Amino acid sequence: QTGSVGFIGLGTMGREMARNLIEAGHTVTAFDIVGDAVAAAVAAGAKPAKSPAEAAANADIAITMLPDTPQVEEVIYGEGGLLASPPRGRLIVDMSTISPVAVRRMHADLKAAGTDFIDAPVSGGPIGAKNATLTIMAGGEAAAFARAEPFFRGMGTTITHVGAPGAGQAVKLCNQLICGINIQAVCEAIALGRASGVDLEQMRSVLLGGSAASWMLDKLGPAMIAGDADAGFRIDLMLKDLRLVQEQAQALSVPLPGTALVTSQYIEARAHGEGGNGNQALFRVYDRMTNR
Ligand code: NAD
Missing domain, CATH: 3.40.50.720 (NAD(P)-binding Rossmann-like Domain)
Known part of the structure; x- marks a missing residue:
């Protein structure tokens, strides 16, 4: 049809x-x-x-x-x-x-x-x-x-x-909360893996076979490892979604401490002029924290 x-x-x-x-x-x-x-x-x-x-x-x-x-x-x-x-x-x-x-x-x-x-x-x-x-x-x-x-x-x-009406957005906001915190987890693991001196591409392949596998590790991991901040879902749009998540949570009195933490990191990224980069560029926050 x-x-x-x-x-x-x-x-x-x-x-x-x-x-x-x-x-x-x-x-x-x-x-x-x-x-x-x-x-x-x-x-x-x-x-x-x-x-x-x-x-x-x-x-x-x-x-x-x-x-x-x-x-x-x-x-x-x-x-x-x-x-x-x-x-x-x-x-x-x-x-x-x-x-x-x-x-x-x-x-x-x-x-x-x-x-x-x-x-x-x-x-x-x-x-x-x-x-x-x-x-x-x-x-x-x-x-x-x-x-x-x-x-x-x-x-x-x-x-x-x-x-x-609105239920589609309510589910999408839960999706975005998971995406934001997943990206943070992958960036954090890459920061530790790098400092430990392991082969990061190999680490990614190994982890994709186990219980740490995720869409973010699979699809965005290569760009994070290569230091490619450019294309994709812009940090500005991710911050918009995290704002919508927090508005919904405040209206319903649901505490979201994980979301609050990752939102602060995205705000830090935007303060460094990265609002137009892809959201995988959260790895740059970890680069700065580890003085890379
Ligand atoms: P985008 O900024 O690349 O595209 C938005 C388009 O809308 C632009 O071409 C812009 O010129 C146009 N536009 C803006 N104001 C307009 C107006 N008043 N009239 C007509 N056109 C107008 O954004 P995107 O990445 O395509 O995302 C679009 C939406 O989908 C956002 O709400 C985003 O959060 C959501 N989303 C994005 C992704 C992603 O990975 N990029 C994934 C899922 C959902």
Whole structure:
């Protein structure tokens, strides 16, 4: 079953997700505030749009993949936005990681205007986006989820309706908490292994065969060992997610001491001008602490 998609936000993740929707046979009309991002989507087979409303106009579904809550609010509530000009299919899916509180407000406002809204954040990183193997966790009404599911299948493999509006974000925030603390654990182990003089690549292979194996050790370990701070999920975005985790935890009175510690380390990394680096660059905090 194929259809038409208005895709808004063509960055690290969105450009790959839009391309996979095209490869799955869907028609994609693409918008981003960065003209080059739209041009790249057009080269991959999308039609260009000049606003979110234009991207959505003839679409069965509008999908947003934007940095943070204010950008999603702009695309929904702003001029040329989706609240006033919803997609023909009256279905909007936000796949960014944003505030669950904001998601519930958007859901209510759109519902009052006759449009379904699903929060469907993702896990799997740029690799998962590229290979269409994302894990997608969706919140919202079951009927709306069912309408979105054929489109999710073009982008991901593990696709689950996890509950009411905002539940997708609630699960994603738990995911991010684990990711942040896992990255810290791998960086810390590499710092100790290096000081101990062991072969770090071999250490990584050995550990991947045992109970310390993790996605972070597997996918980000090579960049940490090679000292490659560049690409990937930006530290600024990780700090945004850790902020959302802590807002949720404070609202619900849940202490998260591990999250608090790793958040401080990411703030230290940003203070050293590394907000634009990939989140594996937490290893630089350990480089500084060990005077490397
Ligand atoms: P990104 O910054 O690379 O891409 C965001 C895109 O949105 C950019 O192209 C930007 O120009 C565009 N944009 C910003 N404001 C806009 C607006 N008002 N209208 C239209 N376009 C606008 O970010 P990303 O890495 O692709 O991440 C997107 C979301 O997915 C974030 O919420 C992030 O936390 C989440 N996420 C990222 C990853 C990852 O590994 N990169 C993994 C899972 C989830």
